[in-house]
Amino acid sequence: MSRQTPGRSKGLNGWLLSTPALILLLLAASGPLLIVAVYSVLEKGDYSGVRWILSGEGWFRVLFEKDIFDQTISLADANLSIFWRSFKLSIATTVITFAFGLPTAWFIATRPAKSRAFWLFLITIPFWTNLLIRTFAIMEVIRNQGILNTFLMHFGLISEPIQILYTDTAVLMGMTYVYLPLMVLPLYAAIDRFDFRLIEAGYDLYASRWQVLRGVILPIIKPGIIAGCILVFIPSLGAYVTPRVLGGGKNMMIGNFIELQFGQGQNWPLGAALSTVLLLVVLVSLLVYTRASSRDNPNG
Amino acid sequence: MSTNIAVDARNVGKIYGNGAGAVTALGDVSIAIEKGEFFTLLGPSGCGKTTLLRCIAGFETPTTGTIHLSGRDITYDPPYQRPVNTVFQSYALFPHLTVAQNVGFGLKMQGTPASDVAKAVERVLALVKLEAFADRLPQQLSGGQQQRVALARALAPEPEVLLLDEPLSALDLKLRKEMQSELKRLQTETGITFIFVTHDQEEALTMSNRIGVMSAGALLQVGTPHDIYESPVNRFVADFIGETNFLEGEVEGGQVRIGTGDLLAVDLNGETGGVTLAIRPEQVSVKAADAQLSGKITEATYLGTDTHYTIGLGDGSHLVARVQSNSVAAFGVGDTVGIAIDAKAVQVLKS
Numbered sequence: 301m302s303r304q305t306p307g308r309s310k311g312l313n314g315w316l317l318s319t320p321a322l323i324l325l326l327l328a329a330s331g332p333l334l335i336v337a338v339y340s341v342l343e344k345g346d347y348s349g350v351r352w353i354l355s356g357e358g359w360f361r362v363l364f365e366k367d368i369f370d371q372t373i374s375l376a377d378a379n380l381s382i383f384w385r386s387f388k389l390s391i392a393t394t395v396i397t398f399a400f401g402l403p404t405a406w407f408i409a410t411r412p413a414k415s416r417a418f419w420l421f422l423i424t425i426p427f428w429t430n431l432l433i434r435t436f437a438i439m440e441v442i443r444n445q446g447i448l449n450t451f452l453m454h455f456g457l458i459s460e461p462i463q464i465l466y467t468d469t470a471v472l473m474g475m476t477y478v479y480l481p482l483m484v485l486p487l488y489a490a491i492d493r494f495d496f497r498l499i500e501a502g503y504d505l506y507a508s509r510w511q512v513l514r515g516v517i518l519p520i521i522k523p524g525i526i527a528g529c530i531l532v533f534i535p536s537l538g539a540y541v542t543p544r545v546l547g548g549g550k551n552m553m554i555g556n557f558i559e560l561q562f563g564q565g566q567n568w569p570l571g572a573a574l575s576t577v578l579l580l581v582v583l584v585s586l587l588v589y590t591r592a593s594s595r596d597n598p599n600g
Numbered sequence: 601m602s603t604n605i606a607v608d609a610r611n612v613g614k615i616y617g618n619g620a621g622a623v624t625a626l627g628d629v630s631i632a633i634e635k636g637e638f639f640t641l642l643g644p645s646g647c648g649k650t651t652l653l654r655c656i657a658g659f660e661t662p663t664t665g666t667i668h669l670s671g672r673d674i675t676y677d678p679p680y681q682r683p684v685n686t687v688f689q690s691y692a693l694f695p696h697l698t699v700a701q702n703v704g705f706g707l708k709m710q711g712t713p714a715s716d717v718a719k720a721v722e723r724v725l726a727l728v729k730l731e732a733f734a735d736r737l738p739q740q741l742s743g744g745q746q747q748r749v750a751l752a753r754a755l756a757p758e759p760e761v762l763l764l765d766e767p768l769s770a771l772d773l774k775l776r777k778e779m780q781s782e783l784k785r786l787q788t789e790t791g792i793t794f795i796f797v798t799h800d801q802e803e804a805l806t807m808s809n810r811i812g813v814m815s816a817g818a819l820l821q822v823g824t825p826h827d828i829y830e831s832p833v834n835r836f837v838a839d840f841i842g843e844t845n846f847l848e849g850e851v852e853g854g855q856v857r858i859g860t861g862d863l864l865a866v867d868l869n870g871e872t873g874g875v876t877l878a879i880r881p882e883q884v885s886v887k888a889a890d891a892q893l894s895g896k897i898t899e900a901t902y903l904g905t906d907t908h909y910t911i912g913l914g915d916g917s918h919l920v921a922r923v924q925s926n927s928v929a930a931f932g933v934g935d936t937v938g939i940a941i942d943a944k945a946v947q948v949l950k951s
Contacts, residue, residue, distance in 0.1 A: 500659055501692035503679040505706035506757065515709075519696045 333579065340572035348566045358569025362577060379557070386553040389468060389543075390536035393475040397483040397532050398525070400476070405487035405524075409494075420488070423481050431478065435545045438474045439465060442546075466548030474542040479535060483528040490524020523593045530589045534582050554578055603671065606761055606793040607633040607656055612665035614651050625651040626662070627817040633761075633795060633810075635670075638787050640796045640804040643814035644840070649797045652814075653763050656795065657686050670760060680709070685754035686763040689770070691746050693738040699749050700725070700734040706757035724752045727786065744775045751783075755790060764796045768803065780807055801841045805829065813837050835949050838878040845879040845919050856948070859915035862893055866946040878947040881908070884921035884939060886931065891938030895919065897931050911939060 343355040365376040408419040426434060441447045444461035452458045464470050494517065502512035518525070540555035547553070552560070554574065561571030614626040626648045633639045641649040654660040656667060658679030666675045674682055685706065693702050703724055704717040712720070725731050728748040738746055747767060754762055764783070768776045784807050787794045798804055804811050805825040812822045813836075821833045832838035835846060849856040851872050855863040858877070866877065885891075886909055898918070899910035902925065909921045909931065919939065931937055 495690075495692070495695075497688060497690055497692045498694060500679070501686075501688060501694070502705075503659075504657060504684075504686045505753070506680045506709040507705075508680055508709075511709055515705075516694060520694075522696075 336572045336575050336579075338572075339568055340576050342569055344567050344569050348562075348568060350568050355569065358567070358571075358573040361567070361570045362573050382552050382554060382557050385468065385551070386537055386555075389472055389475065389553065390533050390539075392472055393479060393536045394483075394529050394533045396472070396476045397480050398529065401480060401483035401487050401528060404480075405484050405491050408484075408488050409491040410496075420485075423484050426478070427481060431541055432545070434478060435474055435542055438470075438477060439546060442470055442473065465546065466551065468547070468551055470546040471539075471543045471551060471553070474546040475536050475539055478542060479532045482531040482535070486524045486527035486531060487521065488524075490521035490527075494521055526589050526592050530585055534585060537581065538578055604634055605632045605668075606635045606637070606670060607631075607795065608668040608671075609652070609656070610666050610668070612652065612655060612662045612667060614648075614655060614660060615663045624817050626655070628665070629814075629817075629819045630665075631812055631819060631822065633793060635793055636791050638784070638794045638796065638807060638809045640798060640808040640811045641814060642798060642801060642804040642811050642840070644799055647814040648817040649814050650765060651817075653686075653765055653795065653797050656761070657684055657763050658682050683757075683760045684763060685757060685759040685761075686765060687750050687754045687767045689766045691738075691750040691767075693746060693749055693753070695738055698735050698737055699730065699741070702738065702749055703752045703756050705753060710757060720756055724756045727755070727789070728752045728782075744771060744779070747771060747779060748782075751786070755786070755792070758790075759792065761793045761795060764794060766797055766799070768798070769800075776803075783807060805841070813840060815840075830945075830947075832878060832947060832949070835876055835878065838947060838949065843881050843920065843922075845877075845881065845884070847877040847879065847917060847919070849875055849877055851875055859917055860893065860913050861915075864892065864941065864943065864946070866943045866948055869948050871948050871950060874950075876949045878949055879919070879941055880945065881920045881922035883942040883945040884919055884923075885942075886911070886921050886923055887938040887940060888931075889938050891940040893919075893939040893941070894936060895939055897933055897935050897937060900931060900933055909937075911937065 339350050340358045341354060341356065342350040343353040343357060345351050361376065362379065363376060364373050365379075366373055404423070408416055408423070411419060439446070442464040443449075444463065444465065446465075448464070449458070449461040453461065464473070498516055498520070499512055502516045507515060537553075538555050539553055540559065543551060543553040544556055547556075558571050558574045558578070561567045561574065565571070609629060609631045612626060612629045613624070616623045616625055629648070629652060631652075641652060643649045651660060655662050658674070658677060658681075662675060666673055668674065669682065669684065694705065697705065700718075700721050704721045707717045707720055708714075721734070722731070725734055728751055730745065730748050730752065733741060733745060733749075738749060741749065747770075750767065767783075768779050771779060780803060783794070783796075796804075796807065805828075808825055810822060810824055811828050813820045813828060815836050821828060821837050823831075828837065828841055832841060832844075838844045839846070847858045849858040849864070851868060851874075852863065854868065855865050856868070856875060856877060857863050864877070868875075893913065895911040895913045897909050898912045899908075901908040905925055906922050907925045907930070909923070911919045911921060913919060921939070
């Protein structure tokens, strides 16, 4: 019995010590989220802000619009196309970063231990550069008089510049570049733990290269794959700077659309409802992730 | 060539790297392993036995030479095209698959229908007595059980040859003994050719039909356990297999004069000049009275049924004798004793 007392007081101390952090988290993270959730069910103010009257208008406007003349209700095509573009570009970014990230992570994990730190350093360099600067650097590469077009025209591969800037392709290139490290790092961590002798065991048991990849390597590094995909997909879905700079005004993603509602659009409830939708998508993704990774590790 | 040969390695060599930094892992090894044989490659670590095994499995490509399996050249075939399976030293079980899925992996990859895979898995798991563990994950099993799963997984596709890379080295002594007889039983029951790699000479002697002793990338001697133990071809083999006394000597008129000046009448086997006599401790008898040689006991170790005596000879060399504890009166350290050596059992090796 006496053995329990120090343990219990230690637990109590632990709670006491973490109280400031808990209060900060509650105020700084949950508080604003709560405000957003509340704003989404209020009526929009005349110019901006909200009126403290309960209203479903914000949520209604996420998917529908009302004709101003005859009041008929129809699906808001513009909103839907923005959701679709955001989803499409985020999935594409995730797939492309995975396709590039897996070989890269594999390459780093199979280097001698000494040089791995160097390769990881190269991967993380972009993290220490301002996002805006990186995005403008991409712009410099792909704009009509940029490096890429100049190069292609110089060698006669094309006769006039390809319009990449201000298209979905530009946004995709930018997001792939920005989020690639977020894919490589968890993949590297998973491959680093992988027992390479299992590949020989697979070959020994009549599995071809493809079957070893599909039946042995991918299932074992699955937690890393899921982590990487979540880490890329979530910020891609809410991306703001990249689509704004590289996509121009008309190729909006959800992030830009939300900003529009709080700014020019002067529709805070709609912006708040859109933010909440985005938040829910993120929460569901995280739930899928924790479910998938806990099923893989029955012991830990 | 004989259809009785399972694995026929001809002049196999393996060199890692090139130029000045090249390392020869395997010299020029030729070996023919018969069908249904329990063949052991025995040698100290780094002798090339594992490299040879990996060449047969297909994980390494020999730098020189060829490997034939049942008459077919498989030297350059990838491992997944060889009817050869391996039991890995680390077991290398797939952590994400259950025991049954691990065992069925090879058959599944070969495209065997699921119902046949299930039947085969059941049969093989019964063979290694793990039926009750089919749905467990490898990390939920003990080392000995994992070992059996590895064995079952390699046996399930019914390979022509089973390669075992020091599979028992991670087990404790008692479990190792059990697995030794288990392996022998499985080999007899399945009739599959086993090629077993080990550095444990006792393991090799008790399990094998034939043993190949390797050192520094070369195959020194191939023979039955009896041949290898009783007639080692050189000092390395004699020293590696069991305990052996070595006495240096010179051939002199049909006998050998050893360091103490005594002449020993042994079967010279045609050797002349400087020779080394290899004498097993059990072939040395210790007597109270004068005999061929005499010496002083420097160490006496009682081992139950046997007693080991280390006896110092006149010239400073030592002989170890193993005598049954009840056959002679016990001697103590410091006693001067007579030594008799069974001349027929002495191996004369070139120095």
